[in-house]
Structure formats: C-alpha cells, structure tokens
Amino acid sequence: MFKPTVGPIVGHTTTHHARIFLRGDHANNRVFAGIRHRRQGDTRWSQGQFVQLKAYRDMTAVIVLKGLRADTAYEYQAGWFSPMRPTHTAATVGQLLLPWPGEVYHLHTPSGTDNTARSYIVGSCRYLQIVGDVPLLPGLGDRIFASINHLVKRADPPISAVLMTGDQVYLDDLNRVAPDRSARDILFKYRTAFSLPHIRRLMSSVPTYMILDDHEIEDNWPANKEPDDERLYANALDAYALYQASHGPAGEDLDDASPGRSPQRFWYLFAHGDIQWFVTDSRTRRNLSAADRRILDQEQEQALLEWLIGSTARVKLVVTSVMFYPDRKLDDGDAWQAFPNQRLRLIEAIRTHRIKNVIFVSGDVHGSLTSRLVHSQDPDFAVHTIVSSPLCNSLLLPYATASSFIIGEPMAKAADGEYRYELTSKVISQDNFAQLRVTTQSIQVTFHDRDGGPLEVVDIPLR
Structure with missing residues (x-):
C-alpha cells in the first residue's frame, strides 16, 4: 500500500464516529483506499475498511470509523493500492494480506459532557x-x-x-x-x-x-x-x-x-x-x-x-x-x-x-x-x-x-x-x-x- 497522495484529513468527529478523507492515485486496474484503527495502547488493529476510488471523484474518498468510544485516543493507518486481480471489490480486498504504510496517525474523540472546558x-x-x-x-x-x-x-x-x-x-x-x-x-x-x-x-x-x-x-x-x-x-x-x-x-x-x-x-x-x-x-x-x-x-x-x-x-x-x-x-x-x-x-x-x-x-x-x-x-x-x-x-x-x-x-x-x-x-x-x-x-x-x-x-x- 502507498501513503495517501492527499490526507488523511480527520473531519467531523463525534463521541462515536470519525470521517476521514484521503486520496490515492490513478493506476491501470481498480484502485482502493483503506483505513484500519485501534485504541491507543492496544496491540491489535481493527479489520481494514476499504472503498474503491473513482476518477470522477479525483480518486478521493471518505471512510467513516464507527463504533468509537467517547473521550478516547485512537491511532490509525491509511493507504491506497491497486490489486493484481482486476475483479476485486471493496469487500474482497479485505481478505488480502496487505503491507500497510508505516506511518501511524492519531485522533481523539470528544467527550459528550457539558460544562467541559x-x-x-x-x-x-x-x-x-x-x-x-x-x-x-x-x-x-x-x-x-x-x-x-x-x-x-x-x-x-x-x-x-x-x-x-x-x-x-x-x-x-x-x-x-x-x-x-x-x-x-x-x-x-x-x-x-x-x-x-x-x-x-x-x-x-x-x-x-x-x-x-x-x-x-x-x-x-x-x-x-x-x-x-x-x-x-x-x-x-x-x-x-x-x-x-x-x-x-x-x-x-x-x-x-x-x-x-x-x-x-x-x-x-x-x-x-x-x-x-x-x-x-x-x-x-x-x-x-x-x-x-x-x-x-x-x-x-x-x-x-x-x-x-x-x-x-x-x-x-x-x-x-x-x-x-x-x-x-x-x-x-x-x-x-x-x-x-x-x-x-x-x-x-x-x-x-x-x-x-x-x-x-x-x-x-x-x-x-x-x-x-x-x-x-x-x-x-x-x-x-x-x-x-x-x-x-x-x-x-x-x-x-x-x-x-x-x-x-x-x-x-x-x-x-x-x-x-x-x-x-x-x-x-x-x-x-x-x-x-x-x-x-x-x-x-x-x-x-x-x-x-x-x-x-x-x-x-x-x-
């Protein structure tokens, strides 16, 4: 997998989800982007989430991380790739053994409590x-x-x-x-x-x-x-x-x-x-x-x-x-x-x-x-x-x-x-x-x- 050409950008983030933008690039076959995440301190990554990139979207996508916990630190990896088989879909590429880019990014979900500075x-x-x-x-x-x-x-x-x-x-x-x-x-x-x-x-x-x-x-x-x-x-x-x-x-x-x-x-x-x-x-x-x-x-x-x-x-x-x-x-x-x-x-x-x-x-x-x-x-x-x-x-x-x-x-x-x-x-x-x-x-x-x-x-x- 390659590093995003633009991003990742952490967008709208709530106590339970985060929207993350990233861009890949053009390739001969189908191109997919993926993100995996984990709570900071954990050793096991989540299963990757993947989406197919389209030229009409300038090879960009937003992947939504769901099921997060409030006021919690997370780390994530993001990248894009083109699989060898052109018949792959966003569902099947998750079964591949993928070498994720080495950079680890961080985000923190907000707390939902009132009267918080x-x-x-x-x-x-x-x-x-x-x-x-x-x-x-x-x-x-x-x-x-x-x-x-x-x-x-x-x-x-x-x-x-x-x-x-x-x-x-x-x-x-x-x-x-x-x-x-x-x-x-x-x-x-x-x-x-x-x-x-x-x-x-x-x-x-x-x-x-x-x-x-x-x-x-x-x-x-x-x-x-x-x-x-x-x-x-x-x-x-x-x-x-x-x-x-x-x-x-x-x-x-x-x-x-x-x-x-x-x-x-x-x-x-x-x-x-x-x-x-x-x-x-x-x-x-x-x-x-x-x-x-x-x-x-x-x-x-x-x-x-x-x-x-x-x-x-x-x-x-x-x-x-x-x-x-x-x-x-x-x-x-x-x-x-x-x-x-x-x-x-x-x-x-x-x-x-x-x-x-x-x-x-x-x-x-x-x-x-x-x-x-x-x-x-x-x-x-x-x-x-x-x-x-x-x-x-x-x-x-x-x-x-x-x-x-x-x-x-x-x-x-x-x-x-x-x-x-x-x-x-x-x-x-x-x-x-x-x-x-x-x-x-x-x-x-x-x-x-x-x-x-x-x-x-x-x-x-x-x-």
Missing part, C-alpha cells in the same frame, strides 16, 4: 499562488501550520477542532494572473494546498471543519459573476464538495457513493457537549435582487433562527465567512453590512428571545479583532464577534487596520432603540490565527502570530 483553532484566508503547475513559495503559507501544530501539542484544554472559515484556496489568484477555471487546474490547486507538510500533519490528527468563501470560486462571488462563469462555478463547487465538504457534517449524505458529488447544502451544525456551532454558507445561497436581498437563503435563515431560539446549548457559535460586524468604511457590497434587513432580523430575534452567549465567528478581511454589539435600551443584550484572518496574506493585498472600520455610529436602528458596537481588542494587521478557550465563565481569545507568539488576549464573559 474546550479549545478551538480558528483561521481563514491562506493564499497560495501556482503558476505553470509550480507553487510559488509554498512554505510561506504552510509555516503558520507548524506553529499551530506546536500549540496543539501543549494546549490545555486540548484542541477539540480546527475551524477554517473561508478562502482555504484562492482559485482566482487575485483576478490578476491566470485564474483557475478548469477542473484540472482547480483540483491541482486543492491537492497542492492540502498536501503541504505542516497543514497535512495538523489535519491528520485534529478534526477540521471548513466552509467556503468567495476565493473558492472568484472574488466577491456572485456580485462579480460574468455570463461565462457557469462552468467555473460548477467546477469550483465540485472541487469544494470533494476536498472540503465531504469530510464534514454536510458531506454525510454522500456516503452512498452515488455519482453526484455535491451535498444538498453546505451549511451544517456540530456540537461538543453544551457548546454548539452553526456553520453558515454565506456565499452560494445569496439573493442580490432588490426585492428580497439576502446573504442566507430562506431555508438557512429559518434553520439558524430555529436553532438560536430552540437549542439549549450554553454557548452558541455562528460561523459566517464574511464579517457580521463591524462594518467597513469601504463597503464593497460583500459582507453583512450590505444585507442590513436580514442582519437586523437575526439580532432582533436574539434580543427579543433573550438568547445568551451568541458569538459570531468569521474571517475574510485580512485583519483580526473582537467586538461587542449592544442595544441602547436593553442593557441585558450583548452579542460578540471574533474575526480571525489571514493565515497567509498575499504580498499584493493590504491588511485591515482599525481605520478600516466605522466606529462610533449606530449599526442599525430598531423600533425601540439602536444597535451599536465597539472594538474589544486591537486590530491585528499581520498573518495570524486565533485560539478559543471556552470555559464555564468565558471565552478567552488569543491571537497568535505566524510563529505562534501571542499578539492579543481577550476575555469574553459568558452569562
């Missing part, structure tokens, strides 16, 4: 340019993941998950140099970006959750959509479904190995005890018409509202790849400030239903910060936002600064008062990532530079 890594916007099938300075974008790996080793409490909140790849190369449009070029970029050594090591052991933003398609999509972009869009979403959505909760409807590659929707939920996440798709379901302008489609907005109102979670974190607030002085029509009616509906629902501990988490702006939203006539209302971006900026793009944002003016006006926000941190204007420590009392946000050094620490109280 947990840690998360949040980041977005990792730029990697490829010209003529050659990545330019790939180590620059991979360097920060070495620092994240170092933090993972010593984090207390341990890191429960990594949240990548958009622009994991830049297909458009800033709309300047040969943007990727063909399926071949887009898939090559994903393979390259996800197989660099430090990010590969991180994703092989820490559950990683992803959501797309515009550069997974093209800058400011769909506002900049051109008439000839339909094929680009189809190729981009096919690749996103394979490499980002498939190993997350949104990909669970793909396990029947049907020819369709896209899940029914890209937004999803996951939970660790009484800490719950709602990861929105704020990019592909937009409606830009004046009659019903919305950043989330009606189905998704309704699901988000029902979750906010009905969930008993102690902490509710909402991921939106573009900023919920603060608003930027240069409004390019891309973030939530350009969809004020829908944003007001959400915050009015949070306030009128007295929902506590709602945190909006985002990226996109190439600057990191925390901010608090309050209501002029309701002292019991507060909503916080955490923005973490970028993991690796392009030399051609500026960083956001404090002067980039509108400060001191009402964000929105309701019938019985107005909403205002204030920064609760400095604005980080360099490559960085965020660590979130969620305890019973607070969410401590630490922004780290690309070498792992702390830049800013903010404590968001929980009520």
